[in-house]
Amino acid sequence: MEKIIEQTVMQQTETIIGPSVKIKGDLDSEGNIRIAGQVTGKVNSNQGVFIEQGAILAADITANEADISGEVQGKLEIFGHLILQSTAKVSGEITCPILRVEDGATFLGNCSITGIAGVARNNSHKYDIIQADGDF
DSSP states (O other), X not given: OHHHHHHHHHHHEEEEEOTTOEEEEEEEESSEEEEOSEEEEEEEESSEEEEOTTOEEEEEEEESXXXXXXXXXXXXXXXXXXXXXXXXXXXXXXXXXXXXXXXXOEEEEEEEEOOSTTOOGGGOEEEEEEEOSSOO
């Protein structure tokens, strides 16, 4: 099932930043963005942002959905699901309604979980997470 979802996302990806690409500046897209290279600046998508393993970002990310397998330092404002895969290394500030952290992912910073869509941000819960490794 996940393979089918991955193939569908790849077919619907509007922008792909390859592993040898380095960008300094802002990315704005109406569609999905897949990043395998390096980005310094801001990444904005009205759909999804997918950070592949090996990618390195020093960037603020704003998107409807995000799936992170690489390294990100910055502020993440996600309006739907945020997934930190087992290889993700994130430092900064996260705001999202739904967060899934796989075993092995690391996060250092502040996290505000706003809950189900439609819940006011002032009702959010704040957490400080150092490392998610399944040993809670």
